[in-house]
Amino acid sequence: MLNPQWLDTFKVLVETGNFTRTAEQRFMTQPGVSQHIKKLEEACGCELVIRLGKGVELTEQGQRVYDYAQSLSKHEQALIESLKFDAPYEGKCVIGCSGALAQRLYPVLVELQVAHPSLSIHLEVAPNRTILNSIHASSLELGIVTQQPDEEMFSSEKIGSESLGLILPKGALGNLSTNSADNTASSQEKDIADILLSLGLINHPDAMHYLKLYFSHSGEQALMQLDPSRLPKRGYINQLSQILLPVSKGLGFTVLPIKVLDSFTNATESLTIYPATNDVAEPLYFVKTPHRSLPLRYQKIQSLIVETLNA
Numbered sequence: 001m002l003n004p005q006w007l008d009t010f011k012v013l014v015e016t017g018n019f020t021r022t023a024e025q026r027f028m029t030q031p032g033v034s035q036h037i038k039k040l041e042e043a044c045g046c047e048l049v050i051r052l053g054k055g056v057e058l059t060e061q062g063q064r065v066y067d068y069a070q071s072l073s074k075h076e077q078a079l080i081e082s083l084k085f086d087a088p089y090e091g092k093c094v095i096g097c098s099g100a101l102a103q104r105l106y107p108v109l110v111e112l113q114v115a116h117p118s119l120s121i122h123l124e125v126a127p128n129r130t131i132l133n134s135i136h137a138s139s140l141e142l143g144i145v146t147q148q149p150d151e152e153m154f155s156s157e158k159i160g161s162e163s164l165g166l167i168l169p170k171g172a173l174g175n176l177s178t179n180s181a182d183n184t185a186s187s188q189e190k191d192i193a194d195i196l197l198s199l200g201l202i203n204h205p206d207a208m209h210y211l212k213l214y215f216s217h218s219g220e221q222a223l224m225q226l227d228p229s230r231l232p233k234r235g236y237i238n239q240l241s242q243i244l245l246p247v248s249k250g251l252g253f254t255v256l257p258i259k260v261l262d263s264f265t266n267a268t269e270s271l272t273i274y275p276a277t278n279d280v281a282e283p284l285y286f287v288k289t290p291h292r293s294l295p296l297r298y299q300k301i302q303s304l305i306v307e308t309l310n311a
Contacts, residue, residue: 003039006036006040009037010037010065011066048061091120093298096130096134097123099125099206100260142298146285155291159309160310162309163279173195176192202251203237210255211231213280241263243256244260248264
């Protein structure tokens, strides 16, 4: 590879036609300029300039080297200009999130792309661990996860929370005990545990994570004492849009973000949400590689996601 400093000196010499002016522009001595030209000629294995006093005349080989030096300079300038370019509605955006979030976010992201066709939005549906691994491997630029990651490996920002619901078939709570003179809180809590054990779980990839979170934060003593692994499994489906179907048919219960109900037909007529003592929600975090500023096009997408999640 030809030394770029020698090439720059040679290029200036050709353009000024004078060793003195070249030395001034390159902040060098004239002997230093001569040394660069000599080393470049030795590297090329041929004479590049014919010296005419303090001026020069190019040989045929020198003209080719000068054209090459010009080309390098133009490519370098084009690269620098391209690095400054960062349009807010152009380019590829790669984002990862859970299936429940994708169901809510993808329609609004598609509308954004319709309004700005130069955007190319890629949404990857994946669990927390896969999203973090993909960001670490630089195959994802931005992720949304439900657990704050290691601060040394990732940069994270809390953007909201997602409410969870214990979702059962309509009428499943018909025999649920209520607080009264004859029914204590403990009997009520025992009843909901019995109902879940009787119904069984419609399992899905996030079910155990959601169950543990829900049982521990619901404020229901019976649920806090219920081991999710004890629940009989009545079925399994990894397609979010289909998880509520068997529940609506009375085949079991499940735990999902409550917003999933908005996209399920006849949810009001076929499903019910258990009214736990405490609302249960999991936090949501934007996550990316640390110390990195995302391109400008991600700013609108991030603000649109936050707006959608908090609507």
